[in-house]
Amino acid sequence: MSDSKSNDTEPTGAEIACFEVGIKFGSLYHQFAGTPVSPDSADSLAHAMEAAIENQPHCESVTVEMDDDALAAAADGDYTELTGRFMTVKIVVVREGRTVTARMAMDDGYPLMEVESVEKG
Template sequence: MATDAQQACFEAGIKFGSLYHQFAGTPVSPSSARSLEVAMAESIENQPFCESVTVTIHDDRVADAIDHENGYTELTGSLMDVEMRVELEGVTVHTQMTMTDGYPLMELVSVDGA
């Protein structure tokens, strides 16, 4: 049987996988980035035990990735940072996804109350 801390970490991983794979490939431009951030956060916050999600899509990275005349690119992990907080049975898990050595790394920041 998993501990509450292990289950909370598992839940965080599930939510990150859902966020990334649900939205990777979504068309994005600097003008649509704010609404996409909100849609991503609110979508994942619907899931059990998810207390908060913050998505930051970097306009400069998006603009640099646009390589055709249509004015958008596909969303990838390299264009955004994400922070998430999951709470389960008194355990709070803080996670983040940031670019690390050119890779969008999802990681545990802290596990409190374990």
Template sequence: MNTEDNISDRDNVLFEAGIKLGALYHQFTGSPVNLKTVDSLEIAVQESISVQPCVESITVSINRDMIRSKLNSEFGYCELEGRMLDVRITARYDSAKVDVSLAFDEKLDYPLMKIEKIY
């Protein structure tokens, strides 16, 4: 039996969604940001990821309070950290659809990527 016979649309969409979150995290963390540029950075992240295969929708929110608390007093910006991100992606692969997220988990003190819903 071929290995691909055992791989479902659900498997593929979950893999694709995970790749999107991981790529987003590692591509954009460390980006310079301040309160004047945060809106455009959110849009840039959304638009960058939205053109990738299987992405049906994406929303990106960057925590402004965290930015405010991290701003460098001399230069007026900070670096985007994973803990500042709240990302929601809906992905589809053929018959399968999922919602995934990246959000800071205070209990774990970690920006956690999760499967939220499988349709």
């Protein structure tokens, strides 16, 4: 697959790679949203999330950073449910000759997932 379309319906390599990173984010968010998390368990949960998503095809790397201060405030000494407001995620996918880097971070109170870059190679 190349980025030159042979017709208007054939996806480019970049489009295929971007779709793939979207699948990874959907899986990560919807698999783990609602998981009980505390400040003490946040790091182990982040590592488990990274390992789970990195198992998927075409996934080069996953980085999950927990917001320890927000977790501590929400947990109030106990635990809370995981939502997008407690984490920043970066996923790198390599597919169809393209490397896509995407990120999820809070934007106006919403965990926005967006493509940061698409590179050849």
